[in-house]
Amino acid sequence: GAGVSQSPRYKVTKRGQDVALRCDPISGHVSLYWYRQALGQGPEFLTYFNYEAQQDKSGLPNDRFSAERPEGSISTLTIQRTEQRDSAMYRCASSLAGASGEKLFFGSGTQLSVL
Amino acid sequence: GESVGLHLPTLSVQEGDNSIINCAYSNSASDYFIWYKQESGKGPQFIIDIRSNMDKRQGQRVTVLLNKTVKHLSLQIAATQPGDSAVYFCAENIVGAQKLVFGQGTRLTINP
Numbered sequence: 001g002a003g004v005s006q007s008p009r010y011k012v013t014k015r016g017q018d019v020a021l022r023c024d025p026i027s028g029h030v031s032l033y034w035y036r037q038a039l040g041q042g043p044e045f046l047t048y049f050n051y052e053a054q055q056d057k058s059g060l061p062n063d064r065f066s067a068e069r070p071e072g073s074i075s076t077l078t079i080q081r082t083e084q085r086d087s088a089m090y091r092c093a094s095s096l097a098g099a100s101g102e103k104l105f106f107g108s109g110t111q112l113s114v115l
Numbered sequence: 116g117e118s119v120g121l122h123l124p125t126l127s128v129q130e131g132d133n134s135i136i137n138c139a140y141s142n143s144a145s146d147y148f149i150w151y152k153q154e155s156g157k158g159p160q161f162i163i164d165i166r167s168n169m170d171k172r173q174g175q176r177v178t179v180l181l182n183k184t185v186k187h188l189s190l191q192i193a194a195t196q197p198g199d200s201a202v203y204f205c206a207e208n209i210v211g212a213q214k215l216v217f218g219q220g221t222r223l224t225i226n227p
Contacts, residue, residue, distance in 0.1 A: 004158075041219075050213075093158075100146075100210065100211060101147030103164055107158055
């Protein structure tokens, strides 16, 4: 596609439910990143992939968070047993070459609200 | 993380004036720096980047300055326009680590 696409745009869920957030990166981009952004703050790194391989998941807050990119394109971020503190904007980004020091292209995000 | 809460530093400038947004980065091993613009309800949008072997880079109406001695980055916007109103974030990439670490944003508001 022309840009990074994320779905759903908004997700409201009840505490304890599992949610899956989807990201479709720019076609041909090697790297895919997940960030979380709280209101009024900068994006906070969660994890990233080069092709289908998860290279760094050091930013995932706990083991309720997981991500996959099985075919090296679309990625899913899953949050199990959601808690209210998980409420935030979740942003996906992609970059072209899978190298250190590249600009990232961000999607519009998924706004998650846990009630 | 880098975040300091809901209160963003704010810079107010007159339309047509030049704007200078500053950022202090944290890691002397960072080798790549980037500025993003984020408008309300949208994702961060790339403005300009610079590598650590440079101290200045110019784009269209924007200039980024890098001072590695004091770990300081600035974004200069010439002839600020209403469309420049947004939150601006700097980010750094630590050498060998393939991820951007974002700093605190600055809200730029334009006075007519």
